[in-house]
Amino acid sequence: MGAAHSASEEVRELEGKTGFSSDQIEQLHRRFKQLSGDQPTIRKENFNNVPDLELNPIRSKIVRAFFDNRNLRKGPSGLADEINFEDFLTIMSYFRPIDTTMGEEQVELSRKEKLRFLFHMYDSDSDGRITLEEYRNVVEELLSGNPHIEKESARSIADGAMMEAASVCVGQMEPDQVYEGITFEDFLKIWQGIDIETKMHVRFLNMETMALCH
Amino acid sequence: MEGAELAGKILSTWLTLVLGFILLPSVFGVSLGISEIYMKILVKTLEWATIRIEKGAPKELTLKNSASVGIIQRDESPMEKGLSGLRGRDFELSDVFYFSKKGLEAIVEDEVTQRFSSEELVSWNLLTRTNVNFHYISLRLTMVWVLGVIVRYCVLLPLRVTLAFIGISLLVIGTTLVGQLPDSSLKNWLSELVHLTCCRICVRALSGTIHYHNKQYRPQKGGICVANHTSPIDVLILTTDGCYAMVGQVHGGLMGIIQRAMVKACPHVWFERSEMKDRHLVTKRLKEHIADKKKLPILIFPEGTCINNTSVMMFKKGSFEIGGTIHPVAIKYNPQFGDAFWNSSKYNMVSYLLRMMTSWAIVCDVWYMPPMTREVGEDAVQFANRVKSAIARQGGLTELPWDGGLKRAKVKDTFKEEQQKNYSKMIVGNGSLN
Numbered sequence: 001m002g003a004a005h006s007a008s009e010e011v012r013e014l015e016g017k018t019g020f021s022s023d024q025i026e027q028l029h030r031r032f033k034q035l036s037g038d039q040p041t042i043r044k045e046n047f048n049n050v051p052d053l054e055l056n057p058i059r060s061k062i063v064r065a066f067f068d069n070r071n072l073r074k075g076p077s078g079l080a081d082e083i084n085f086e087d088f089l090t091i092m093s094y095f096r097p098i099d100t101t102m103g104e105e106q107v108e109l110s111r112k113e114k115l116r117f118l119f120h121m122y123d124s125d126s127d128g129r130i131t132l133e134e135y136r137n138v139v140e141e142l143l144s145g146n147p148h149i150e151k152e153s154a155r156s157i158a159d160g161a162m163m164e165a166a167s168v169c170v171g172q173m174e175p176d177q178v179y180e181g182i183t184f185e186d187f188l189k190i191w192q193g194i195d196i197e198t199k200m201h202v203r204f205l206n207m208e209t210m211a212l213c214h
Numbered sequence: 215m216e217g218a219e220l221a222g223k224i225l226s227t228w229l230t231l232v233l234g235f236i237l238l239p240s241v242f243g244v245s246l247g248i249s250e251i252y253m254k255i256l257v258k259t260l261e262w263a264t265i266r267i268e269k270g271a272p273k274e275l276t277l278k279n280s281a282s283v284g285i286i287q288r289d290e291s292p293m294e295k296g297l298s299g300l301r302g303r304d305f306e307l308s309d310v311f312y313f314s315k316k317g318l319e320a321i322v323e324d325e326v327t328q329r330f331s332s333e334e335l336v337s338w339n340l341l342t343r344t345n346v347n348f349h350y351i352s353l354r355l356t357m358v359w360v361l362g363v364i365v366r367y368c369v370l371l372p373l374r375v376t377l378a379f380i381g382i383s384l385l386v387i388g389t390t391l392v393g394q395l396p397d398s399s400l401k402n403w404l405s406e407l408v409h410l411t412c413c414r415i416c417v418r419a420l421s422g423t424i425h426y427h428n429k430q431y432r433p434q435k436g437g438i439c440v441a442n443h444t445s446p447i448d449v450l451i452l453t454t455d456g457c458y459a460m461v462g463q464v465h466g467g468l469m470g471i472i473q474r475a476m477v478k479a480c481p482h483v484w485f486e487r488s489e490m491k492d493r494h495l496v497t498k499r500l501k502e503h504i505a506d507k508k509k510l511p512i513l514i515f516p517e518g519t520c521i522n523n524t525s526v527m528m529f530k531k532g533s534f535e536i537g538g539t540i541h542p543v544a545i546k547y548n549p550q551f552g553d554a555f556w557n558s559s560k561y562n563m564v565s566y567l568l569r570m571m572t573s574w575a576i577v578c579d580v581w582y583m584p585p586m587t588r589e590v591g592e593d594a595v596q597f598a599n600r601v602k603s604a605i606a607r608q609g610g611l612t613e614l615p616w617d618g619g620l621k622r623a624k625v626k627d628t629f630k631e632e633q634q635k636n637y638s639k640m641i642v643g644n645g646s647l648n
Contacts, residue, residue, distance in 0.1 A: 031322060051616065052320035058310060062317035095318050118310060138310065200311045202318055 014086060018093040028092065032085050041082040042066075057142045061121050066091050070120050077126035097201040112188070114200050119187050129181030132162050165190060232376060236418055253423055256574055259358065260550065266355045366572045374419045374571040381415035382468075386475040388412065393478025405479035406457050413454040421575040424451055431582035432456055433511040433541035436504050440533060441543040442605055443515035444523040445556040446563075447570065448545055451578060458513035459503065463487055481509055497536055504538045511541065516598065522555040523547050525612040529602045531594040539585045542601050544609030548577040581608045 011022050020028065035049065036042045047053060047063045056062065069075040071094070072087050080087070094117045098110045122130045122138055136158040143154045165182055168190055182190075235248065388408035395401045417424065432455065433439040439458060441448060452458060461483045464473060473484055483503055485496065503509055516529035523546065534540070547554045552573025556566050570576065583604060588597045606613040 028322070035321070047321065050320050053317055056313055056317045056320065058313045059317060061310075062314055062321075065314070092318070092322070095315065118314070121310060121314065142310075142313070200315055202315060202322065 014089055017086070018089045019096055020089065020093065025089065028089060029085060032088050041084050042088065043082045058121075058138070061124075061138070061141065064124075065117065065121055068120055070126065071117060095200065095202045097203060115188060115191060116184065118200070119184050122182075129183050130187070131181040132158070134181075135162050232373070232380075236377065237380065237415060250423075252421070253575065253577070256551065259362075263355060263358060366574070370421070371572055374421070377415055377419035378567075378571070381412045381419055382472065384408070384415065385412035386471060389475040389479035393475075402480070408479065409453060409457050409476075413450055416450055417454050420447065420450075420570055422447075422451065423575060423577045424454065425579045426455055426582070427579065428582045429455075431541065431584050433458070433543070433582070434539075434585075435509060435511060436507040437511045437539040437541050437585065438500075438504060438533065438536065439511050439513045439541045439543055440516055440529075440601060440605075441513070441545055442523075442526050442609065442611065443517045443520055444545065444547060445520055445554045445566075447554055447576065448515070449513070451545065451580060452513060452543065455580070457510050459483060459510040460513050461485075461500065483512065493532060497532070500536045504536065516602075520556045522557075523549070523611070525614050526602055526606040526609075527614050527616055529598040531598045534588065534594045534598045534601070537588070539587050540597075540601055541585050542583040542605050542608075544579075544581045544583065544605045544611075546579050546581075546609040546611065548579075551575040551577045554578070579609075583608055 008022075011025055014020070014025055015022055018025075032042070035046050037046065044063055044067065047066075053059055053062070064079065065071055066083060066088070067079045067081070069078045069080055071091055072080060072083065073090065074080065083091075094114055098107055098114075100107060102110075119130070120126075122134055124134055124137070136155055139158040139161070140151070140154045143157075162182075165186070168186075385408065388411075389405065392401060392405045392408055395404070439452070441452065449460065457480065459480065459482050460476075462473075462485070464470060464484045464486055473482070476482055477484060481503070483499055485499075500512060503512060514533045516533045517527050518530050521527050552570065552575055554570070554576055561569065586597075586601055586604070588594070592600075603613060605611075
């Protein structure tokens with residue numbers, strides 16, 4: 001009863017940091033509690049309770065992204081063991097639609113943030129480059145489970161895509177030049193001019209609080 | 215002593231009233247119209263309360279119209295559309311975009327787990343249990359709420375508990391007595407009478423108002439009745455309008471006593487826990503039952519578990535392999551007056567019953583539907599889905615292909631592989647490998 005605003009200070013802080021409205025934060029908090037089983041933190045195991053997620057081929061990478069220190073802005077590498085609600089919101093905020101009313105610089109920054117999130121998903125060893133191995137790893141995950149595709153096909157798809165990326169980034173290569181991997185700058189180059197906004201955002205509805213019942 | 219005498223007098227008048235107004239009419243299936251009046255008063259009060267909330271609430275609090283409001287707008291376009299657009303080549307870094315977006319949508323809001331918690335109401339129905347963000351609106355509203363609590367806990371609850379007690383004891387005693395008789399049409403008639411009377415009493419114990427539609431399609435003998443499952447009360451609701459043979463596990467305790475008594479009067483199909491695992495045995499016994507055209511129709515809930523009445527989940531194909539005519543029935547509760555969903559992980563049976571008895575009322579609609587049989591060339595799964603769609607459409611529920619067992623278990627690996635197969639078909643099938 002009453003006092004829905006007892007933690008309003010924290011809510012305002014979170015609003016400022018992540019850009020969600022206070023209603024959306026409240027809703028996400030309920031979801032957080034549901035996922036964590038009313039605990040203050042979530043661990044990797046808690047994501048096992050989402051049946052919809054099981055169908056996703058890159059499920060493990062998505063879950064990993066939640067605990068990635070680079071996404072949580074807590075360090076250059078490594079994984080956290082558990083995340084609290086603020087971390088949860090931080091990861092969610094990567095998927096907020098880009099606010100086109102902000103200045104061009106801000107838009108560019110948001111775009112970079114989203115692409116960086118994606119880059120981290122590929123670059124699993126946090127060395128700043130997507131190597132051929134890492135790329136292959138992603139393709140294999142996406143294609144795993146299909147008995148008709150052998151590992152070889154998955155590899156060749158990855159190799160081909162890598163070569164394309166190399167040609168975009170480096171241009172013509174000498175015959176024995178080794179392409180070490182896609183750096184973040186190369187990654188940005190690949191995406192220059194292409195609109196990723198609609199692909200990488202989740203539309204959070206504007207919730208109006210009401211006498212919302214349990 | 216004066217006190218004891220007074221108490222005795224009150225108790226006896228109380229019992230006479232109950233007998234006169236509720237029990238006797240139940241025997242004859244007649245309604246005195248008291249519950250209709252009660253419902254009208256209730257509806258008026260709730261409307262008034264809603265208006266007060268709307269008026270009293272500051273500008274930002276407005277009532278929305280949809281029942282299950284989600285927090286995100288899901289992009290329902292199929293995989294092909296979602297992945298195309300950014301592709302020039304066969305495999306793109308962009309595919310990861312699509313899947314991570316889908317993944318995040320699933321994490322924020324997943325369709326399945328939603329169904330295992332009670333439906334959210336749009337306007338408050340004066341029960342605190344259905345209100346999480348209660349803002350103090352006005353003195354009058356609070357007064358009405360307090361009055362409501364008093365009425366519910368001090369007037370309605372004792373009445374309902376008495377009725378339930380009487381109903382269950384009558385059932386046990388009645389069926390045991392009838393069970394003593396030799397098999398005859400008299401026995402069947404009597405057992406029907408006993409069942410119907412006790413069910414009606416129990417329904418009144420919950421202040422249930424049930425509307426039956428399309429009574430001409432009521433399940434016939436030798437058929438199988440199939441319905442969506444929201445709570446154990448579903449059984450009560452259906453048996454008030456006709457007798458069914460029930461299928462289920464033998465329980466201990468109070469349920470066990472009731473089960474053993476009922477089976478004496480008419481042939482229900484109760485299984486031991488160990489027998490339930492043997493599907494062939496189960497199917498065989500059920501087949502035997504429906505082969506006998508004189509036996510009552512079997513009542514089965516193919517979802518296998520309680521769902522929160524906003525959707526219909528996967529129907530298990532076992533019930534549809536038995537053969538015979540299927541009579542689908544759709545049951546939809548009106549959440550305004552009381553939430554009938556049994557969240558078995560949150561509440562045990564007793565606290566659930568208590569919640570039921572302290573709600574305003576249980577109001578529901580039951581639609582009987584024309585019988586369906588398995589068509590040539592249709593396998594059990596397709597048949598099950600067909601019946602499921604029909605029930606969902608009739609009851610105004612959404613349809614989900616998911617298994618209700620997900621409440622407790624995890625997704626089967628075969629489903630995961632389906633998705634991955636689809637995706638890889640797109641990459642390899644459409645273009646050439648680089």
